[in-house]
Amino acid sequence: MLLCDYKTCIIKEIAGGKVMRDLSKVKSLIIKIGSSSLCDDEGNINKEKILNLIWQIAQIKRKGIKITLVSSGAINAGVHIMNLTERPQTIPEKQALAAIGQASLMQIYEDLFSLFDLKCAQILLNHDDFDDRKRLMNFNHALQALIKYDAVPIINENDTLAVDEIKVGDNDTLASLIVPAVDADMVILVSDIDGLYDDNPHTNKDAKLICDVNGITSEIENMAKDASSKVGTGGMVTKIKAAKVCNDYGCAMAIVNGSKENVLVDLLNGQDVGTYFNGDVGRKLSAREHWIMYRSMPKGKIIVDTGAKNALVNNHSSLLPKGIIDVTGNFLISQIVDIVDEEDNLLARGMVNYSSDEIKLIKGLNTSEIESILNYKDYDEIVHANNLVLVEGVKNND
Incomplete structure (x- = not known):
């Protein structure tokens, strides 16, 4: 594990040896975009933010890397469309707003992707889609077909139909669960934080960013304190759990700040941005073992x-x-x-x-x-x- 600060990056080696970010072998990539990276400070959908990310995705795709997108933001879009002053708390209201917002969000994606001559497609999932092996295989086959057509799959939890019994819960987890479906080499969680810190940066100004993590230890888990995002549902604890799920399939994961200029392109070029969770240290479960351990409830x-x-x-x-x-x-x-x-x-x-x-x-x-x-x-x-x-x-x- 390597600690870094914003200017010098690596300042102290704690354990694990020197880490080289050679990401040249990444061929299949999952990018999860959190609500905070799609919205402004008031929680409204920000097309300029989305356009910046799609521009980077287009550059990455030109390198021949297959990209699957996991996107939050449906409920926030619904709140914005309905001109609500605050996000409702009841399940039926959230479900209704997700239905309203999802269509608008996909239209935004379609319009912006078209600027780069790219097609996109919507897939909505719940946890019970992972439970049923036949449905899971149908999902896998559809996903592979979309990638074959060179379309960008955009996956979200089906919040309109989701209840606690079948909810995945957050899109950090959802992104990690679909890793075997696309045989992903890496998952990137795009959020409003720079990565994992050795302490809560909101309460400790001397907290230092961890550049590289070689294995999810109890020390790493203890660092994942409540540094939650203001807009989304996935705090640092869920991100560390997602890293564990990814690493156990031999898949790397990174946490980056979506507001940083060219952060996705820089990361794929091997620069020290965000926190990188090395995928070579996991157990490398088979797809079947991964399903048993993580994907089926x-x-x-x-x-x-x-x-x-x-x-x-x-x-x-x-x-x-x-x-x-x-x-x-x-x-x-x-x-x-x-x-x-x-x-x-x-x-x-x-x-x-x-x-x-x-x-x-x-x-x-x-x-x-x-x-x-x-x-x-x-x-x-x-x-x-x-x-x-x-x-x-x-x-x-x-």
Whole structure:
């Protein structure tokens, strides 16, 4: 991890060794533009700001880099169109304003992209689109087709239909979740902050910008204090979580300030702007493992005993009914669940071979007893090792 200040960039090396930002191999890029980078200080959509970013995107595309855009701003656009003095707080009002604003926002994008002879396309998602593998594959195929047509996909959460149960929650997270769909080499989060600081820059004038991060450690997580944006929903905590999701696929991530001139172009040219999260230090999960760990919302919990915990952690074994203490939630076969120990520490996530009702009947039993209880036995394992992803850094009870 490297600390820097605004003028000299790198002033102190804390850990991780010298970092070279050679981004010449980036071929697929996701750019998330936060509300604060689309709006003025009053929260109104600012076309000049958007034009500046689109000009940079056009320069990057000319280098042959495939770009997928994740854009916030629909609700803010709706507030502006309806001449409201403040942003409503109720869900129905926000949903209505998202519907009003999304059409206007896309028209702005279409008009401005056309200045550079570029086409764009709208895709709206919710978290349940990631849960259903068939819908997810349809999304992946549509996205690939748009890129083949050289159109710029513009993705946003479907705020008009979103409720807590199916919301992704913020577009930092959404950008990180679509990384496998485009096999992205890098995600850039464009916000109103220069990057990650070693302390909250709003309260500590001596806080220093961190240029490069080699792995999301507890130290890095502790730095992500409430340095939230004034306009958007994604604070620094969500950005660090997004970096972890990206890095675990081998994808780099950067946080940059959208108000800085040519910040996207400069970043891709290897200049020390923003905070860069090295993608070479992650676990490099497969697309399937990434889906299990991050993209599918867990539908329940399986609580395991110490013996099962140690078998999972030490040997990456399959989860058998013998080691299960209890089950919470209601889930069906092939859905994703959390696997936790008796202290409710998350050990892994996995795809189940039996429903919650079935597991309650066979928990604590030997595999040989499954058929006598259920009158059938499709699998020996509750969760097969191939469908189980451990939480990074989890420890056993030894």
